[in-house]
Amino acid sequence: MNKLLDLVALIGAVALGTVEFIGELGLFALSGLSHIFRPPYYPRLIGKAFMEIGYFSLPVVALTALFTGMVLALQSYTGFSRFGAESAIASVVVLSVTRELGPVLAGLMVSGRAGAAMAAELGTMRVTDQIDALSTLSTEPMKYLVAPRLLAATIALPLLVLLADILGVLGGYLVATQKLGFASGAYLLATFTNLKTEDVVSGLIKAAVFGFIIALMGCFNGYRSKGGAQGVGTATTAAVVSASILILALDYILTQVLFVRVR
Amino acid sequence: MSQPKIRIRGLKKAFGSKVVLDGVDLDVTQGTAMIVIGGSGTGKSVLIKSILGLVTPDSGVIEIDGEDVLKAPPKRARELRAQIGMLFQNGALFDSLPVWENVAFGLLAQRRIRRAAARAKAVDVLAQVGLDATVADLSPAELSGGMQKRVGLARAIASEPAIMFFDEPTTGLDPIMGAVIDGLIVDCVKRLGSTSIAITHDMASAQRIGDNAAMLYQGRVSWTGPAAELMTSPDPVVDQFTHGRAEGPIKMALRK
Ligand SMILES: Nc1ncnc2c1ncn2[C@@H]1O[C@H](COP(=O)(O)OP(=O)(O)OP(=O)(O)O)[C@@H](O)[C@H]1O
Ligand SMILES: [Mg+2]
Numbered sequence: 001m002n003k004l005l006d007l008v009a010l011i012g013a014v015a016l017g018t019v020e021f022i023g024e025l026g027l028f029a030l031s032g033l034s035h036i037f038r039p040p041y042y043p044r045l046i047g048k049a050f051m052e053i054g055y056f057s058l059p060v061v062a063l064t065a066l067f068t069g070m071v072l073a074l075q076s077y078t079g080f081s082r083f084g085a086e087s088a089i090a091s092v093v094v095l096s097v098t099r100e101l102g103p104v105l106a107g108l109m110v111s112g113r114a115g116a117a118m119a120a121e122l123g124t125m126r127v128t129d130q131i132d133a134l135s136t137l138s139t140e141p142m143k144y145l146v147a148p149r150l151l152a153a154t155i156a157l158p159l160l161v162l163l164a165d166i167l168g169v170l171g172g173y174l175v176a177t178q179k180l181g182f183a184s185g186a187y188l189l190a191t192f193t194n195l196k197t198e199d200v201v202s203g204l205i206k207a208a209v210f211g212f213i214i215a216l217m218g219c220f221n222g223y224r225s226k227g228g229a230q231g232v233g234t235a236t237t238a239a240v241v242s243a244s245i246l247i248l249a250l251d252y253i254l255t256q257v258l259f260v261r262v263r
Numbered sequence: 264m265s266q267p268k269i270r271i272r273g274l275k276k277a278f279g280s281k282v283v284l285d286g287v288d289l290d291v292t293q294g295t296a297m298i299v300i301g302g303s304g305t306g307k308s309v310l311i312k313s314i315l316g317l318v319t320p321d322s323g324v325i326e327i328d329g330e331d332v333l334k335a336p337p338k339r340a341r342e343l344r345a346q347i348g349m350l351f352q353n354g355a356l357f358d359s360l361p362v363w364e365n366v367a368f369g370l371l372a373q374r375r376i377r378r379a380a381a382r383a384k385a386v387d388v389l390a391q392v393g394l395d396a397t398v399a400d401l402s403p404a405e406l407s408g409g410m411q412k413r414v415g416l417a418r419a420i421a422s423e424p425a426i427m428f429f430d431e432p433t434t435g436l437d438p439i440m441g442a443v444i445d446g447l448i449v450d451c452v453k454r455l456g457s458t459s460i461a462i463t464h465d466m467a468s469a470q471r472i473g474d475n476a477a478m479l480y481q482g483r484v485s486w487t488g489p490a491a492e493l494m495t496s497p498d499p500v501v502d503q504f505t506h507g508r509a510e511g512p513i514k515m516a517l518r519k
Contacts (some may be wrong), residue, residue, distance in 0.1 A: 040374075121359075126489070129355035134315045136349040137369040 016139035028146075028220050035140065045148040053114040053149070053215070054156030058163070060108045060113060065164035068101050069093055069171025077180050089182075090190035093172030098195070098203045099259075102164040103157075104251050107210035110157065111243040115218035118149055119239035122222025123232035131223070146223065149215045157211030158204040165200060202258040209254060210247050217243040268293040268426065268458040269314065274323035275482075276309055283309050283480025285318070286325050291475075296452055296459045298469045298490050300504060301479030302513060307462045308352060310479065311428045314460075316344055327426070347397075348424035352431050352462075354415045356403035360388070362414055363399040369422040385421070392417045392447050409440040411436040416444065420451045427452060433468045445471040466505050469493055478504065480513070 028078035120146060125131050134141045169191060175208045176182040218239045267290040274287040283306040291297045296504045299307050312318040314325055316332065326334050335343065348369075356365050364386035370376040376384055386396045392413040403411060412432060419427060432448060433441035445468050452459050452472075463469050469476060473490030478501050480486075486498045493505050503511030 125357075128358075129351045129353060130357055132312070132315075133349070133351055133355040133357070134464075135317065136315055136347065137422075138345050138372045139368070 024224075025216075025220055028223070029216055031142050032150050032216070032219065036151050038143075038232040040143070041237045042144060042148050045144065046152050049152035050156055052117065052143070052213075055108065056138075056162060057106075057110050057113055057160060058154075060109050061160045061164055062167050064105050065102060065167040065204040066171040067096070067172075068105060069097055069168035070175045071169075071171075072096055073172040073175040073180065074102075077176075079218045086180075086182075087190060089176060089180075089186050090172070091194040094169050094191045094195050095199060097168030097172075098165045098199045099229050100203075100251075100255075102161045102168055103203050103206040104247060106157065106164050106207065107214065107247040108161050108244055110153075110160065111214045111217075111240055111247065114153070115214040115239050115243050118215065118218030119222040119236040120232055121226070122146075122219055123164055123225035123235040126223060126225050127228055127231060142224075146215075146219045149211060149219055153211040153215035154208050157207040157212070157214070159169055161203055161207035162200075165203065167231050198258075202254075205258065206251060209250060213250065214243045214247050217246065265293065267291055267326075268328065269461070270324070270326040270329075271314070271462070272324040272426075274310070274313060274320050274325065276306070276313060276318060276320045278515065282482055284313070284323075287323070287482070287484055289477055289484055289487075291460060293460055294456055295456055295474040296461060296472055296490075298473035298476040298493075299460060299462045300464070300469065300476060300481055300493075300501075302504070305446055305479045308430055311349075311430060311460060311462065314344075315347060315349060315428070316340065337426070346425040348419035348427045350412075350415045350419045350427070350429045350432055350455075352434070354403070354411045356411060356414055356418070358403050361400050361402055362406070365403065365414060366399075366417045366421050368418060373422065375422070384460060385417075388417045388421045391420070391451070393443065409436050409444075412436065412440075412444055413447070416447060416451070420455070425455075425457055427457050427459040429459065429463075429472075431462055431464065433463065433465050436482050439470060441465065442471070448472050466493060 072093045073089055076089050077086060080086050080088055080092075122131070125145070131141045131145070134144055173184075173187055173191070176187050177184050221235040221239040221242070222232075225231045269289070269291040271287055271289040274284050275282075276284040287310060287474065289297070299310065301307050309318055313320045313403075314327075314332075318334065323333070327346075330339070330343060332340045332343050357368065360368070364371075366385040366388050367376065367381035371378065371381055379515055382399065386399050389396070389399060394410065394413055394417070398406065398410065398414075403414065406414065416432070421479045429448060433444050436444065448461070449472050451457070461469075468491060470490055476488060476490040476493050477484045478486040478498070480500050486496065486501050488496060493501065496502060496505070499512050502508070503513050
């Protein structure tokens, strides 16, 4: 009987903890968002965050997209040739990349790079009192540290994904024409006749949401970290894991919202 | 007596079940320096962080210029607290910024100075704490501990605050550097006519910089008096603490 009560108490505590956590995260996000729109603004910091999240992620996102496009062409060729439907390869590549793989893979890559770096930097600032020092120097830490990162990531991710779209298609094109014997003109024609604006736009919308999530989880975990070097390590891991899971879950939800009505 | 610059009554703060402050009363008169002493972990840092608004107390009154910052609207509370400059226990310098930007940070944030003029101003303030212009472009990580303390001090005084807090300004420094920092603190405070609170474990330092002193013990201020009487006070707690006696009313946790 006592065991049972303990179990109920435990479940209650976990549920309460979860609700509290979601509440805190929500408040943090709202506060960060509101600081984006209220002065003073920090263009210098937004620029710096943009470089760190966007510019320095270029190589890793570019390579990921290129190889993804290449492997997609190769895989779908093996699959479709069994049905004699090789001609569908161009559309498979361009639609998968723009709608799905571009935003998700770029999101996961940037989360591992920039989200982790944010959590580590803010976490270190927290445990060394630098965040406290900001407020004693007439500076609101949410505005100075969090808002610029949220804004920069939300803008940078769609731009990265645009690049990923182009390189993904290029990767597919290279494999199709160089290895699988497709004619260059026919492949490109097939690529663009099946591509609608909304395919690209929906991918960019996803990217903006993922960018926001990456910065939010990086900042939130870093901002709340405690307990020295170990705490910073935990925060960094939590930032990457939570952002990755949220990206995959939101990807499903966004796909549902953006595409299902089309059918 | 005129109204104290800072007046604290019944300040309480617990972290979970751990009671740290249990009804602290403290007055700091305008233009004087208050020393706070007390064992490690008795809540000295929590006390000044409460005044700064970095820790939210559970109950009590904290008045600055007669206004309760805990009850004032957030904007007003920020204004009252904006007159406080703080030297953190571990420096807390911004390691992503060069030394000069650290020093000019508060002035830039308050828009009291243009960015173009900030570096020259920072070099000025660095000179006041005995650092020359060559350190201005270094990163804080490239400085020794003593230099970091001085940069922290420069950052705290750059905006010429009416109130200054120093959390263990001399801990971890050699005795000569400690005396130098004490001298700088006295200089700055006297020159600006500021009111200050300094936390220290160093009795020599306490007597150099303090006008008055308060002993924090078991969550309360158990003794206050002139800093000059710290070493001669008959109060058993103060006597044990200032003379570092192993025997006395203060039982260290490790002997429990
Ligand atoms: N954010 C916090 N969360 C939980 N406990 C805290 C927090 N800040 C301080 N404490 C606890 O409050 C107590 C007092 O801490 P505080 O830093 O004020 O001590 P102190 O008197 O400044 O000691 P020292 O002389 O070593 O600096 C400590 O036991 C500490 O564990
Ligand atoms: Mg302390």
